[in-house]
Each structure stands twice: as C-alpha cells, then as structure tokens.
Amino acid sequence: MNQHHSLAPEALKQLFTEARTHHHWSSQPVSNETLQALYDLTKWGPTAVNANPLRIVFVKSEEAKAKLIPHLMGSNVDQVKQAPVTAIIAHDERFFDHLPTLFPVADMKPYFEKDKAAADVLALRNGSLQGAYFMIAARALGLDVGPMSGFNNAGVDETFLSGTSWKSNFLVNVGYGDASKVYPRGPRLDFETVAKII
Ligand SMILES: Cc1cc2nc3c(=O)[nH]c(=O)nc-3n(C[C@H](O)[C@H](O)[C@H](O)COP(=O)(O)O)c2cc1C
Structure with missing residues (x-):
C-alpha cells in the first residue's frame, strides 16, 4: 500500500484542526467493541524497542x-460523572517482561530489569x-476525548x-461530546516560535 500521500482535508479536520477537547458529554454509550477497536488502532503507533x-x-x-x-480535582468530577467511559492511561513498569516476544531481535530484557531508572x-x-x-485513534473512530491530569x-x-x-x-474521558459546550479555543504557538530548521 502506498502511504506517501496526505489524508483528505476532512480527515485532517477531524483529527486535528477542528478536533476539540471535550468537557461535557452526551449520554450516548460507547460499546466494549468500540473500546477494543480503539486499542487495536492505538497499538500500531511506534514505541522504543517496540x-x-x-x-x-x-x-x-x-x-x-x-x-x-x-481522586479527582475540581470540575473533573462532573466531567467523569457525565462521560460514558473514563480511561486510566497507565504504563507497566515491568514492560520488559514482554520484550522477548515484542523485540526478539535483541535481548533487551536484562538491561531494563537491572536499570530501573x-x-x-x-x-x-x-x-x-x-x-x-x-x-488520535479515538478521533479517527469518530469519538471525542477529554484528557485530564487533575487527579x-x-x-x-x-x-x-x-x-x-x-x-x-x-x-481520558471517551465518548460523544457536546460540541455546543466546548471551552473557547486556545491559540497554538507558531512554527517560528517552536521550530528551527538547521
Ligand atoms: C495531559 C492533559 C491533561 C489535562 N488535564 C485537564 C484536567 O485535569 N481538567 C480539564 O478540564 N482539562 C484538562 N486538559 C485539557 C486541556 O486544557 C485542553 O486539552 C487544551 O486546553 C486544548 O484544548 P482544545 O483541544 O479544545 O484546543 C488536559 C489535557 C491534557 C492533554
């Protein structure tokens, strides 16, 4: 498959330029099958030593x-109460137990097992x-998200x-947001401020 082409403008809007962080949610549920489909897209993004x-x-x-x-702070309480699903995004500190399967090309498990830092x-x-x-995968599937670190x-x-x-x-709250209640859009930094081409 030739992947060297841009997605259609509509897709870029859905993923980025018109996608918003949601704080208010409709009661429309999210099925367990959709949550599985969401992970089954997410998992293909790259990670170090896979x-x-x-x-x-x-x-x-x-x-x-x-x-x-x-465990939640401030308005996050109401956000979680309304959202059909809240995902706890966690990581496994013993991720290296899976490296022999995930990265068989090199034996990296002993290195990480010995060096906790x-x-x-x-x-x-x-x-x-x-x-x-x-x-981003959630947005690609037509879902809305509301990330939170206030907890x-x-x-x-x-x-x-x-x-x-x-x-x-x-x-991350996951569901179908109420677009009429998104907060005012904050600006983003421009290219000149954040990037150098050298
Ligand atoms: C990691 C992370 C933590 C955040 N924590 C909170 C939070 O605790 N409560 C909240 O209401 N919004 C939270 N936000 C939402 C951000 O303020 C919001 O994504 C940002 O202002 C961009 O909004 P926009 O996508 O509508 O442009 C968080 C966002 C991220 C990515």
Missing part, C-alpha cells in the same frame, strides 16, 4: 466510577506517546492498580 508499555483501565460501570470520583524513563515516555496515539495518581494507583506493576499517567 515495548508497548501502555496499559489501560476503562472505567465504565457506575460502581467503578464511584471509586474514581474521590532507564526502565522508568522508557515506560513514562512511551506510555505517554501511546496515550497520545490513543486520543491523585497515588490514590488511583492504590484503588485500581494495587498488586500490579502498572502506574497511572493521565485520564
């Missing part, structure tokens, strides 16, 4: 939502990248991830 450190807890049931609410940098960097792929990570880890090597990074 480590795939992203882990996700989809908080969907009323019972699970109730456990998440106490290097492993933690890789997990956070690549888990964050995969969190970004997740949001108590330690509390979420204790409530949802205890007994695992997973650590929470940020949250």
Whole structure:
C-alpha cells in the first residue's frame, strides 16, 4: 500500500484542526467493541524497542466510577460523572517482561530489569506517546476525548492498580461530546516560535 500521500482535508479536520477537547458529554454509550477497536488502532503507533508499555483501565460501570470520583480535582468530577467511559492511561513498569516476544531481535530484557531508572524513563515516555496515539485513534473512530491530569495518581494507583506493576499517567474521558459546550479555543504557538530548521 502506498502511504506517501496526505489524508483528505476532512480527515485532517477531524483529527486535528477542528478536533476539540471535550468537557461535557452526551449520554450516548460507547460499546466494549468500540473500546477494543480503539486499542487495536492505538497499538500500531511506534514505541522504543517496540515495548508497548501502555496499559489501560476503562472505567465504565457506575460502581467503578464511584471509586474514581474521590481522586479527582475540581470540575473533573462532573466531567467523569457525565462521560460514558473514563480511561486510566497507565504504563507497566515491568514492560520488559514482554520484550522477548515484542523485540526478539535483541535481548533487551536484562538491561531494563537491572536499570530501573532507564526502565522508568522508557515506560513514562512511551506510555505517554501511546496515550497520545490513543486520543488520535479515538478521533479517527469518530469519538471525542477529554484528557485530564487533575487527579491523585497515588490514590488511583492504590484503588485500581494495587498488586500490579502498572502506574497511572493521565485520564481520558471517551465518548460523544457536546460540541455546543466546548471551552473557547486556545491559540497554538507558531512554527517560528517552536521550530528551527538547521
Ligand atoms: C495531559 C492533559 C491533561 C489535562 N488535564 C485537564 C484536567 O485535569 N481538567 C480539564 O478540564 N482539562 C484538562 N486538559 C485539557 C486541556 O486544557 C485542553 O486539552 C487544551 O486546553 C486544548 O484544548 P482544545 O483541544 O479544545 O484546543 C488536559 C489535557 C491534557 C492533554
């Protein structure tokens, strides 16, 4: 397949220029099949040594939502209450257990198992990248997203991830947003400010 062409302008609008962060949600549910399709797109984004450190807890049931609410700050409480699904974007600090399968070309597991600092940098960097792929994949599937870092990570880890090597990074509300209630669009920095071509 020849991939060396730009997506159609409509697709670029949906993914980037007209895509907005949503804070208010319709009651339209998101099926478990859609959540699986969302991961099945997300997983193809690149990660260092193909480590795939992203882990996700989809908080969907009323019972699970109730456990998440106490860890949230400010308006994030109402946002999570309204959204049909809130994804805990986490990473596995023991991602290297999967490296023999994911990256058989070189034996990298012993290196990361011995060097926790290097492993933690890789997990956070690549888990964050995969969190970004997740949001763009959601938009590609016609979903809206509302990322949030205003919450108590330690509390979420204790409530949802205890007994695992997973650590929470940020949250993403997923669903169908109320476009009439998006916040005013903030500007973005221009090319001259952020980039140099040398
Ligand atoms: C990692 C991350 C954390 C964020 N945390 C919060 C949050 O805690 N609460 C909130 O209401 N919005 C939060 N936001 C939303 C941002 O303010 C919003 O995405 C940004 O202003 C761009 O808005 P736009 O996509 O509508 O242009 C967060 C966004 C990101 C990517």
